[in-house]
Amino acid sequence: MSQDTTVAVEVHDLEKCFGSFVAVNRVNFQIARGEIFGFLGPNGAGKSTTIRMLCGILTPTSGSGKVAGFDIVREQRQIRQNIGYMSQKFSLYDDLTVEENIDFYSGLYRIPNSERAARKEEIIKTAGIEEFRTRLTKDISGGWKQRLALGCAIIHRPTIIFLDEPTSGVDPITRGNSWATIKEMAAHGVTVFVTTHYMDEAENCNRLALIYKGTRIAIGTPMEMKTVIMKDQVMEIQVPDSEIWSERVRAVSGVKQTALFGTAIHAVVESAEKTGPAIEALFKGAGVAGYTVRKILPSLEDVFVSLIEEYDHEHIKAA
């Protein structure tokens, strides 16, 4: 394993089994310092299990890894001192006030007394919760709680922060606020490991890994995902009554799949050059006017749907 200080996180063949169930299946990746690394995948794919192994909460069944230079099997305590972690479920104390929660985590991370007040103010200000400081946490709304939780998770200025679905179930303003905080931290050299299933958020990441059924099925920058990694191409079709046409476009030879995006149809095709004219021929034959068919850059959602289907297809064939 490299001693490179530019590497914040690296794992090799990381595996976690619960009984006979393989939750995480020999996953590999490397994250550079200051990177925002998105870990994407559907529910139950193994995202939380991976995060918990990286944070020193779970011990892997096999494989190895380093976080902030510490071994994830043997140096879990050092890891915990150097990282921040925000779990999926809100996990501050409802029956403590905002300030008391912050004080509690200041104590746990042994923030020097001289710095405590300043850090507390910083967290309260960043999260925009000045008016709630003496309120019980259970009496403030979900979005504010989430911002407070994020603040508590970074109170000790960790070099790496792990966020497990930080924005699930919160309002758009809080999502925006959280991402602003995340980007701000990354700009200061903090490495951010974030799981999400919001594709628009994934675009904020420097690099992404897609995990599905415990397996890492793709890794790269968002642009690489859309261009190199996704072998198929996407065509956007604008046509009146698109919901009716969607089925018929799918029947065209060379079209793998169609989906509706607003009023447009996205068709996944092996080759835009070959299949494009075939689709246009369909409309011409039916006498439809006012249609457009053009090749577009796939959205991350297109990429992931396509990659997952490909994976399922291969594994069904294999089985």
Next chain:
Amino acid sequence: MNLVRIRALAKKEFLQILRDPRSLILSLAIPVLLLVLFGYALTLDVDNVPMVIWDQDNSQTAKHFILDFHNSRYFKIIGYYDTYQDLVWKIDTGEAMIAMVLPKDFSRYLGSGQPAPAQFLIDGSDSNTATIARGYISSVIANYNQHFFAHAVAGVTIVNPQPVSFKPRPWFNPNFESMIFIVPGLIVVIIMTIAALLTSLTVAREWERGTMEQLVATPVRPNELVVGKFLPYFCIGLFDLILSVIMAKFVFSVPVQGSVALLFALSSLFLCGALMMGILISIISRNQLLASQFAILATFMPTVLLSGFRYPIWNMPAAVQAVTYLVPARYFIVIVRGIYLKGVGIRDLWQQALFLALFAAAMIFLAIRKFKKKVA
């Protein structure tokens, strides 16, 4: 172990207790409730035994004899009847426990210097109370006999009617008041129950609410967590102990005969074990409801039934006696009664103290170990 982290944990826990009315009520109401209930209501004393009388003789002598019962605080004469059916009916309905029948010739026998028969029908269903009541009857009659002779012999020498004079001198509780026996034992029950019940919720609650997930991702060590949770409850336990000792003295007039310092020192030892047992239960069960039920089952029941709190251990079958050795309250009750009633010191109690230390050490060890396993 790091003191800063322990302090943060203890402070957090303390704030949570203050904000949780359930914990506060449990920790304040249970000692008072148990003391009042056991001290006043569930007393073991046999006073005011209800009694009915059929006085067939109706003489001055018989009236005198009855007066002795009337004046005793142990009996309460609830009625006079003149048929057996009435007496039996009163006993059958449970209104009376004792029926006294004085025959027609009662005074004539006494006057002629012969033994006078007096019949007592006793409801023996509750054998303990019946035995005690029978003892009271004997002592009232013995008393009567003594006075009778003293009066009859005025001026005349007579053979001493009691060749052996029985002069009992009960120690530690001269009036056989059950309160004096029960109250120190209650302190044991209170500490054990409160300690285990309160702490049984604390770790389980963190698992249930998901706060543990965040906690285990911090540098907190299992032993710090256990100690941090332990400290506030230790304060509550000590507070309850002080409350119980004060109530014992001022409400029940049961003062500490021995060293109060020793009482508190050894109580702290017991409190440690009991609190850690609660934390252990909480760690194992992960669920508040299950944990509290298990805590009651594992502490209150054995402490009341098998510690010698009310039922003497030497009276139990050997197999049950063997089980009592596993009940930590068994050792502590000897200590508390020893210090409270007999005023004995550590020289007589060191063995029990050793067992308590063992209990506490085992609980601390198990709690920390179990917690480490649960997290990994």
